[in-house]
Amino acid sequence: MSSRALPRLLQAPAVILLLAWMLVPLGMTLFFSFIRYVLNNLRRPEWTTPSIENWRGFGNYDYVLYKAKDFWLAAQNSLIIVGSIIFVTVILGLAIAVLINRTFPGRGIVRVLLISPFFVMPAVNAVLWINMILDPVLGLNGLAVEGLNTMAGSLRDVPLLGHFFSLWPDIEPVSFRATQTAAMAVIIMVSWQWTPFAVLIFMTSLQSEDQQQKEAAILDGVGAWAQFRYLTIPHLARPIAIVVMIQAIFHLSLYAEIEIVSRGNGNKNLPYLIGEFASNNIGAASATGILAVIMANIVAIFLLRIVGKSLMD
Amino acid sequence: MSAIGQRTKFSTVFLPILAWLVALVFFFPIFWMVLTSFKTDADAVKPEFLFMFTPTLENYTNMTENYDYWRFAVNSVITTVFATAFTLFVGVPSAYAMAFNPGRHTKDILMWMLSTKMLPAAAVLYPMTFLTKNFLNLFDTHFLIILVLSLINLPIVIWMLFTYFKEIPKEIIEAGKMDGVSVWGEIKDIVLPLAWGGLASTALLCFIFCWNEAYWTVRLTTTDAATLSKLIEGNRAPEGLFFGRLSAVSTAAVGPIVVLGWFCQKQLVRGLTFGAVK
Numbered sequence: 001m002s003s004r005a006l007p008r009l010l011q012a013p014a015v016i017l018l019l020a021w022m023l024v025p026l027g028m029t030l031f032f033s034f035i036r037y038v039l040n041n042l043r044r045p046e047w048t049t050p051s052i053e054n055w056r057g058f059g060n061y062d063y064v065l066y067k068a069k070d071f072w073l074a075a076q077n078s079l080i081i082v083g084s085i086i087f088v089t090v091i092l093g094l095a096i097a098v099l100i101n102r103t104f105p106g107r108g109i110v111r112v113l114l115i116s117p118f119f120v121m122p123a124v125n126a127v128l129w130i131n132m133i134l135d136p137v138l139g140l141n142g143l144a145v146e147g148l149n150t151m152a153g154s155l156r157d158v159p160l161l162g163h164f165f166s167l168w169p170d171i172e173p174v175s176f177r178a179t180q181t182a183a184m185a186v187i188i189m190v191s192w193q194w195t196p197f198a199v200l201i202f203m204t205s206l207q208s209e210d211q212q213q214k215e216a217a218i219l220d221g222v223g224a225w226a227q228f229r230y231l232t233i234p235h236l237a238r239p240i241a242i243v244v245m246i247q248a249i250f251h252l253s254l255y256a257e258i259e260i261v262s263r264g265n266g267n268k269n270l271p272y273l274i275g276e277f278a279s280n281n282i283g284a285a286s287a288t289g290i291l292a293v294i295m296a297n298i299v300a301i302f303l304l305r306i307v308g309k310s311l312m313d
Numbered sequence: 314m315s316a317i318g319q320r321t322k323f324s325t326v327f328l329p330i331l332a333w334l335v336a337l338v339f340f341f342p343i344f345w346m347v348l349t350s351f352k353t354d355a356d357a358v359k360p361e362f363l364f365m366f367t368p369t370l371e372n373y374t375n376m377t378e379n380y381d382y383w384r385f386a387v388n389s390v391i392t393t394v395f396a397t398a399f400t401l402f403v404g405v406p407s408a409y410a411m412a413f414n415p416g417r418h419t420k421d422i423l424m425w426m427l428s429t430k431m432l433p434a435a436a437v438l439y440p441m442t443f444l445t446k447n448f449l450n451l452f453d454t455h456f457l458i459i460l461v462l463s464l465i466n467l468p469i470v471i472w473m474l475f476t477y478f479k480e481i482p483k484e485i486i487e488a489g490k491m492d493g494v495s496v497w498g499e500i501k502d503i504v505l506p507l508a509w510g511g512l513a514s515t516a517l518l519c520f521i522f523c524w525n526e527a528y529w530t531v532r533l534t535t536t537d538a539a540t541l542s543k544l545i546e547g548n549r550a551p552e553g554l555f556f557g558r559l560s561a562v563s564t565a566a567v568g569p570i571v572v573l574g575w576f577c578q579k580q581l582v583r584g585l586t587f588g589a590v591k
Contacts, residue, residue: 006496007411007416010409010410013406014407014426014471015426017463018429024440024444028443028444032440096335099328099332099335104328106329110333113336113337115575119574120570121567123531123545123546127546131556192342197585200582201586204579238590246585253435256531290436292436293433293436296432299431300428303431
């Protein structure tokens with residue numbers, strides 16, 4: 001056996017497994033996206049079996065893109081949800097990472113507390129937030145608003161000064177399952193879970209920052225903001241890019257949170273739309289799936305470039 | 314000079330307090346869940362018992378009756394343990410080959426492996442259901458879940474192991490080759506002992522990802538192989554009646570993993586960024 005053959009043999013199982021995992025289901029999705037394929041149709045029973053004879057060309061894509069009403073809404077929701085989460089987590093992540101990048105009593109505990117949300121399983125995260133925290137009646141949201149209203153109410157009864165509070169309106173708690181706010185609920189809960197991820201990565205990166213350069217800057221009388229802007233931010237450029245890309249990939253396929261918060265009402269994203277189509281129209285579901293793959297790949301190419309640079313050094 | 318004096322006070326007193334506050338805010342939902350798990354279902358929704366209540370263990374002792382918790386927990390343990398073991402079993406030789414005998418295409422293979430991770434799961438859900446239900450007869454089996462969990466984590470595991478293996482000096486491997494050590498001996502006696510810490514944190518991270526997975530485990534199971542993710546998602550809207558018991562079962566589902574996570578938080582970065590941030 002030559003010295004080259006063995007390494008190839010050793011990596012063969014992983015390569016074969018991943019190749020099969022990628023090619024077989026994706027190939028099937030691609031095929032389904034070009035045929036008429038539905039699960040139930042009494043008038044056209046021949047459409048219920050996947051066959052080349054039901055070839056539809058780009059008909060499914062045409063249907064999804066221009067005739068079915070939800071594709072553009074779902075694509076827009078996907079982008080809004082992903083974009084907002086990234087914005088919130090990167091800003092908060094930077095601020096918190098800089099905040100705890102110093103020695104102070106209990107720093108280890110602070111780190112442990114901060115990182116914990118990241119390990120909570122997504123289903124628990126969503127159930128916990130939507131029921132126990134954001135619920136307008138029984139959650140902390142509802143309880144807090146009720147408490148405020150009671151407080152305002154009792155202030156009104158205070159003699160003399162009470163007049164000032166009579167103008168204070170009763171506050172209505174926000175319902176996070178409603179169409180207008182369901183996307184917000186998803187953004188809040190996912191940001192809570194992923195800010196720790198950003199903090200962890202920025203913090204690790206901050207620890208490798210050139211301290212001598214910083215000391216020189218301090219001696220030269222450079223202010224804290226200028227230090228942050230001209231030394232720390234450039235140093236963090238790559239970690240920030242990585243945090244953005246990785247989150248984009250993960251959150252483009254959000255599903256559990258969408259389902260649990262409102263079953264797609266007001267926050268329907270592409271994966272959820274695919275799931276809806278898949279309850280009957282497999283052709284349309286597959287076409288949407290291929291479009292989602294294309295969208296994810298655009299992000300992936302950028303990520304791979306960044307990661308690839310650090311690969312061999 | 315007074316400006317500097319103030320600044321030091323600001324950064325030694327105020328900022329640490331702020332850091333503590335932020336940490337407590339982030340941890341609060343978890344704390345709230347754990348606290349609620351010790352309340353009765355009735356107390357859990359009464360404002361007057363927010364923090365003062367008589368703790369009870371009944372939510373934990375009744376977990377089996379209320380939710381059949383252990384059946385789901387056992388499924389989670391089985392699928393997670395075997396998936397982690399299988400992923401390492403396939404991943405270690407592969408990462409070894411790529412780290413110590415890189416060929417012309419090693420970099421491309423690694424990049425391609427990572428790209429499989431970026432395939433949106435929803436896009437291939439129907440084919441997977443179709444294949445496993447109609448042809449392979451694997452739907453709702455432990456085997457299927459183990460296989461899928463392994464496949465989705467294999468790229469990350471290989472990447473992590475690759476970055477750890479690359480830190481082992483090549484000379485040590487060369488010396489082993491001179492002494493006529495077999496490939497298996499090389500892995501077992503040289504690479505694994507030297508990369509033990511890296512291997513452990515890779516396994517831990519893979520374990521956490523498998524445990525928390527909530528797309529395939531929910532959609533490719535019905536009852537027999539259903540995991541804790543499925544259990545929780547099935548109880549998504551308790552209508553306020555069961556906050557106590559739901560908190561208990563959620564705490565039991567995430568508790569072990571959160572604690573495991575605390576131990577591997579430092580290694581986590583490398584795994585999550587595919588070695589690009591160390």
